[in-house]
Amino acid sequence: MKITSIELYQVDLPYSGGIYHLSGGRTYESFDASIVKITTDDGTTGWGESTPFGATYVAAHALGTRAGIAELAPALLGRDPRQVDRNYDLMDATLVGHNHAKAPLDIACWDIFGKSVGLPVYELLGGSTGIPMSMMSSIHAGDPEEMRARVADHRARGYRGHSIKIGTADSEGGPALDAERIAACLADRQPGEFYFVDANGGMTPETVLRMQALLKPGLDFVIEAPVSTRRETLSLRQRVQYPIILDELIQQDEDVIWTIAQDAADGINLKVSKSGGLTPGRRQRDIARAGGLTVSVQDTVGSAIAFAGVAHLGTTIPEKLLRCVLNTADMVTLQTAKFDVIHRDGGILPCDAPGLGIHVNEDVLGDPAAVWAD
Ligand SMILES: [Mg+2]
Known part of the structure; x- marks a missing residue:
């Protein structure tokens, strides 16, 4: 061939x-x-x-x-x-x-x-766990109550993971507004839901610590990509009380190895195109697994073609380590492809069509x- x-x-x-x-x-x-x-x-x-x-x-x-x-x-x-x-x-x-x-x-x-x-791609990547995967929303930053409503909308559509975007400059509300957003989005939390509070590298150790001081105890979430550099991550790691997930800082195999070697985080977001595709994505999945890091499989964004790659890689990750998958196709209005997934028990699985099944x-x-x- x-x-x-x-x-x-x-x-x-x-x-x-x-x-x-x-x-x-x-x-x-x-x-x-x-x-x-x-x-x-x-x-x-x-x-x-x-x-x-x-x-x-x-x-x-x-x-x-x-x-x-x-x-x-x-x-x-x-x-x-x-x-x-x-x-x-x-x-x-x-x-x-x-x-x-x-x-x-x-x-x-x-x-x-x-x-x-x-065979479906997931078989070539090691085989599906057969366990339906939670889908995660992507709640862009805005007014706290409006963000809470968007979480509710996604909850009604079966999403069990929620990615809450924060990281606002002091001049526009700063850590106080971000703390309000977190409280509002978690206010209606349901059993089995998982919350990522994602700053996309837009905060500093100082603003994260100020925000932490404003949050009431007992909120169950992980903080994702709070800061943009490795130095800031290591600094924050010693002082923040929440589990840390890395995203933008994870692109090469070596980034996953560094995270484990430095104990810099508790999990990673594996975005297929950010990692270079399914071949390096498969490798990064295995490095993360060996290091006990949780993994969410996503892409930067994309249509149903991108989502198919996400779903096939995601379904090969053991339930204990897989958090959520991002349905990128739901973030855009153009349907480039038909990708049938099986909806079961509040989660999704790719179907068993050969290849990506699109x-x-x-x-x-x-x-x-x-x-x-x-
Ligand atoms: Mg992220």
Whole structure:
């Protein structure tokens, strides 16, 4: 089996919630998606997606994603897509870094691998636990009572995990407003729910400690990405009373190893495109497991194609360590693909269709932005 063509598509994914507010005054209304279709000599096709969360989230941006794919795609022509590790070695030898550009190519290769052997991708990643996974909401920062209402809306739609965005400058409310947001969002907490209080690296040790002093005892949550650097994380780790989850600081295998070696956090958020796709995502999953870190599987954002990768990796993580999966497709209004999941016991499981199990709606993709072919 050989790769004979690689097509690259660009689509805009409008945010389903209006304007997304993140710490540091960052806002997003639409997300620029790069979608890859790989075709092999026997006509098998595979799909992958990489949608950075704007250009101000991590060191990734959509124009860079497509420029990176242009560097990588010619090298992959003629390769067997099923040799996922060897193809990744080749991508690493062709372009240093740029996980977000490698991810969609890698994911498309896994999709083909699954189709070629008639198995869902999760089987190739080690097998599903068969335990329905909790879905997590993404509650952007805003008025505390309005955030509480959005948590309630997601609860009504079956979400058991909630990611509460905080990290407001002192001039706009600061730690006092963030403490109010946390109290409001947890006010109606139900048994079995899990809360991430996520600053997206937008606070300092000082503002986190001030916020902690304003919170009443007994609130059950983990604090996620409170600060933006390793130094600040280690400083805060000694003084904050809540478990710490890292997200933006986790991109390479070495970041997971550092977290364990320094005991810097209790869990990680594994975002598939941020980690570089399913091949490094699988490795980071295993490093985290060996270190006893909890894992939530997500992506930066994305449509149903991205969510399929999230679901297939997530379902391979033991229940004790898996917290939630993020349904990125629910964050955007454009449906690029149909991805059927099984809803059971308040959670979801990917179905057992071969590959990623998606049916891409090629009509919404338009003409390819670029094509590489033998
Ligand atoms: Mg996060």
